[in-house]
Amino acid sequence: MWMPMGPPSGERFVIGRPTGRWMGVPLVILAALIAGGFSGWPGAFAAGGFGLLASLIQLAAGHLMAGQREASLQQFLKRCGAGMGLRLLGVVIVGVVVWLEPEALPPVPAALGYIGVLIPLLFLEARRI
Helix, strand or coil, X not given: CCCCCCCXXXXXXXXXXXXXXCXXXXXXXXXXXXHHHHHHHHHHHHHHHHHHHHHHHHHHHXXXXXXCCCCCHHHHHXXXXXXXXXXXXXXXXXXXXXXXXXXXXXXXXXXXXXXXXXXXXXXXXXXXX
């Protein structure tokens, strides 16, 4: 039996809709707890902080894509490229901050916090497109 995709109310999904806006909060908490379990408070702080950064970057990228379903392909690709640029900027920020302060922010928990929050949110955004 074929079932239509979309919300039960019959309205269309729109990119940037707030359905996944708060999904980053439990992911940040989970990343901080996992990192804190194997790396202590510095790891929890690094994973939580960079997970929060990933969540904010993903929220900004989602807002860039809002309303682009009816846009031309060129406009859609510009916005998509800008979102990918924001995510890459986040990777650079993680690398630079960890390189400058490796004692205060352990590299592995910081990277896992950023990637562990960004990847699930990216898949959630891909489902809404």
